[in-house]
Amino acid sequence: MAKANNIWKNIDWVTVIIYAVLVLLGWMNIYAAVYNEEHRYIFDMSRQYGKQLIWIVAAVLIAVSVMNVDSKFFTSFAYVFYGVTILLLMAVLVLGKKVNGARSWFEIGDFRLQPSEFAKYATVLAVSQYIGSMGFNLKKRSSILKLTMILAIPAILILLQPDAGSALVYGILILVLFREGMSGVILFFGFLIALLFILALVLSKLTLLIVMVLMCFVAYAMLRQRFIEALKGLGMITGLTLLLMGVEAISHIGLEPWLCLLGSSIFFGTLFFLFAYRDKIIHVSLIIWIFFGSILFTSTVDYSFHHFLEAHQQNRINDLLGISSDPLGAGWNVHQSMIAIGSGGFFGKGFLQGTQTKFDFVPEQSTDFIFCTVGEEWGFVGALVIISLFIFLLLRLLRMADRQHSTFSRVYGYGTACILFFHFAVNIAMTIKLAPVIGIPLPFFSYGGSSLWSFTLLLFTFIRLDANRLERF
C-alpha cells in the first residue's frame, strides 16, 4: 500500500482550499473593519491586518508541520497535550493578564496567548483517544463518568477565568456521543430543557402552564391516536380550573388563576397517572412524568437565572428575548451590529465603504463581531457566501469523518466539525440577535493568533488523519 503512505496525494484538497479561502476573506474583512485612512497599507505591521498576516503565515507553517507529523503521534500524545493544556489553564488563572475582567491571556512582551483556544484542540484529542480506547463502553457508567471528567475539567477551569462562552463549547461534544450511539432521548431532553428555560423567562406563569398542559394533550393525542379522549381530559381540567376560579371570586382567598390551573392539573395528572399505572399505559405515565418534571424545572428557572448568571449575562439574555430593551446600554453591541448588517442591504455598501464597523459603532468589530463587516460591506450576497462556505466545510468534514476506519479518527473528525459548528452558529447568531452575546470567535475569520492557530491545528490534524485513513492503527 505504497499509495496509502503518500500523504500529499491523499490530502483532501477541497477542505484545504475552503480553509484558505475563509482565512483570506477573513483577513480582507479585518482590513476593512479597522481600516484607517492613515494606515492604508494592508501590510502595515502596526495594525491588526498587518499582524493577522503574520498569524496567517505562522498558521500555514503550523499546517505544514502537522502534515509532516506521523499520525500515530496524535494518538500517542493526546493525553500529554491534554495534560499540558490543563496545566496551562491552571497557570493562566494565576499568571494570566486580566483583560476585560477575565484572566484568559498569557502575556509575554508583545505576544499574547490564549490557552483556552488550544484547550479545545487538546480536549477533542483526548476525547477521541478515550472513546477510541478498548475499555470504552457508552453503556458503562464508569466510561461516561471519565468522559464527563475529560470535558468538565477544562470547561470548569475556563469558567473560572471567567469566560462562559469558551466553556460552553464543550457542551457541543454531546453530538459526538450521539454519533457514537448515545440515546437520542438525551438530546431531546437537552432540547426540552433549553426550550423550557426560554419559555419560563419569556412567558407568564399562567401562559407557561397553559402551553405545557396543551402540549401534554397534543402529545397524548398523537401517541395514542385518541383525540376525543384528549379533549375530554382537557375539558375536565378546564372545568376544575374554572370552578376554583369561581371559588376565588366568592371567597377572595388569593387563588390566582395560575394556581387554579396548577391545582387542577396536578389533581388530574395524579389521577390519570394512577389509571395509566394500573393499565400499564407507558406513554401516559411518561408524559405525566415529563409534565411534573417540567413544572419542577421551570419553577427553578427564575431562581437560577438570577443567582447563577452574572448581571451582564442576564442583561444580554433579557435583551435577546425582548424582556427588556436598552439599546444604549446592555443592548448596544447587538443593536449596532444589527444596524451594520441591516444597512448592508442586498449587495452591501462595498469594500471599505462600511461606516458602522469602521467608525467603531460596532465594538469588537475585528474579532467577535467580524461578521458585521461581511454583512455591511458585502450585503446579503456576501453573508450567503460565507454561510455557504461554512456549511459546505462542515458537511464535508462530517463525510470525511464517516469514512475513517479508526474510531479515534472518526470521533476526532466529528469533534472538529462540532467545535467549528458551535463557533459558527453561536458567533453569527449573536450578531443577528438570535443568541445572547457570547464572546467566541468566528473560526478562521476573526482577528487573533491564538484562535486562528488552534482552529488550524484542529482542522489540519484531521486532514492529516484523513490523509492516512487507509492506514490501520
Place this chain on the structure above:
Amino acid sequence: MDRYSGRRFVIGGICVVVAFVFVAKLFVLQIMNPEYKQYADRNVLRRIVQYPSRGLIYDRNGKLIVYNQAAYDLVVIPREVKSFDTLEICSILEIQKQELVDGLKKAKDFSRYRPSILVSQISSMQYAILQERLFRFPGFFVQLRSLRQYEHKTGAHFLGYIGEVDAELVKKDSYYKPGDYIGKSGIERFYEKELRGRNGVSFYMVDVHNQIKGPYMNGKLDTLAQRGKNLTTSIDVGLQEYGEQLMRNKVGSVVAIEPSTGEILCLVSSPTYDPSLMIGRSLSKNYSKLVTDSLRPLFNRALMSQYPPGSIFKIAQGLIALNNNLVTWDTGFPCNKSLVHCHNHPAPNNMGLAVQYSCNPYFYQVFKRIIETGRYPNKFLDSEYGLDRWRSQMLNFGFGQKLGLDLPGEKKGSLPSSKLYNKLYGEHRWAFTTIYSLGIGQGEVMVVPVQMANLAATIANRGYYITPHVVKKIDNRSDMITQKFKRHDINIQKRYFEYMANAMQAVVADRGGTGGQARVDGITVCGKTGTAQNPHGDDHSVFICFAPKDNPKIAMAVYVENAGQGGEWAAPIAGLMIEKYLKDTIPTYRKAQEKKIMDANLLHRYIMQNFFRKKR
C-alpha cells in the same frame, strides 16, 4: 460502517437548519427592513453648525455700543469620561463639586454618547488654564461661543439682551437648536434676523466617539456661515447716557426724536440697569434679581408705561377744535373755576394764552364744543357721535395705537371710544359732563412716553410725523429703513401748527410761562408742561418740547413719575437735554441746576405710592 452512521445526517441536518435560520433572518434584516440604513446614516452623519459672529451695534455718530467677545463652553461626552481629578477641574472653573456632579448626571441622563454643555461661558483666563490640562480629562471638550459686550453702561432697554432660545421656539423654528442664542428684547430681538446672520452647516462623518472622520460627500451639501449685519442706531450715546444720569433715582422716561426723520435720539427709561449684567453665566442670576426688583428696572417705561398725558394733551385738543372750525385762535373763554379746577393766571383771551397758562376751564369749553356737535338733539347720542369723531382725529396723532417702532413690546395707550363708556355707564347714560376730563388729558385717556415725544415731533414738523425708529442703517444701508418708516400727515392745516408753536415758544420764553426752566441760551425752545393728576400718589411731572423753533433738530417728551409740577422737574431736564444735544456742553451757570436734578432722589415717592396702593 457501524450501525449509527445514519446519525451523520441528523448532525448535518442540524447544521443545515441553523444555516437556513440564519439566511432567513438575514433576509429579513437586510432586505425587508430599510430602516437599518437610516439608523446607520444617523449614526455617522453629524451636522455641525458654524455660528457666525453677531452683528455689531453702533450709535448715530458711529460710536461702537455692542460688540462680541469670545467665550468658551465646557462640553462633556459622558461615555468617554474616565476617572479624573474632580478637585482640579473644580478649582480651575471655580465651581462647587456638587455642581460638577449634578452637571455630569444631567449630561448622562441626556445621552451617554452625545456632547452636552457642562459649564457654559467660562472666562478666557479659565480657558487658557483648562486648555493646557484638558488632556488629563478625557471626554471633556471646549466649544467656542460668542458673548455680547457693551462699550457703555447705557441703553439697556432699547438694546435688549440675548439668551438661550426657549424650548417652544425650537419646536416651531427649525433654525434654532437647544442652547442657541436669540435676541430676547429690544433691538436684539427686533433685528434678530439681521443680527444673527446665517449659520453655516457642515456635514461630517464621525465615529462612535463623535470624532470627525471626514467631510460627507466631500462637503457638497455644506453651506458657509454668513456674519450678522451691523446696525447703526439713531441713538446718540452721549445724549442717552446724559438722560440716564439726569433720571437717576427717579422713575420715568425721556424720549427724544429727530423730527425730520423720526429717528429716536434717546430712549431713557428709569430706573435702568447695566446691560452687561445680562450676559454670560450671571444672566439668570441677575435676571431674577432685576425681575423681582420693586422698581421694575426691566420694564421699558418709554414704550410700555401708559400714563395720563395731562396738560400736554391740550395742544392736540386745540388743534382738532381749530381744524373743525369749532373755535378760532382768537376765541376766548373765561377761566371759570366752577367748571374745573385751575390755578390763578391772567385771562385766557385767545388759545395761545390758554396754552401758555394751561387754563383748564378754557379747554373744558373747547372740548365741550368738540363733543357737543349739535348734530343730534338727544345729548347722549350727540356726545356719542362727538366722542367718536374726536377719537378718529386723535388716532391720526398716533395716540391709542402702536406707532410701529422697531422695538418689541410697545403699548397702545388708550383713547376711549363711545363703546367703552357704553360699557362703563350703559348706553345713553353718559354725556359730555361725564367725560369732560378727557379735555385736559385726564380720565380714561392713556399715552405712552414715545407717543408724547411723537406729538412734539408732529408740531415741530408742523403737521406730520415719521414713524419713530431706533435703527438708521443696516450694514450701512438706509434704504430699507426709510422705506419702512413712513410719513404720516395729521390732516390739520399747517397754520394752526404754526400758532401752536408760537404758543409753545411763549410757554418757555415768556415770563409767566410754565416751562421757563427749559430755556436754552440762543436757542428758541418750544414746550408745554403738564402735571398729570395721579389718584394714587404725587402728581406726575410732564414736559414736551422741540428746538429750535425753526428747522427743529430735536423733539422730546419727559415724564417723571410722582415729581409734581411739570415745570419743576420735567422742563429743566428737557432744557439740559437740549443743551447737551445741540450745544454738547452744559454752560457753567446751569451746573447748579444739573447737580440738583442729578442728585434728586424721588424714589421714595414712588415707593410710598406703591405701598399705599397695595394697602388699598
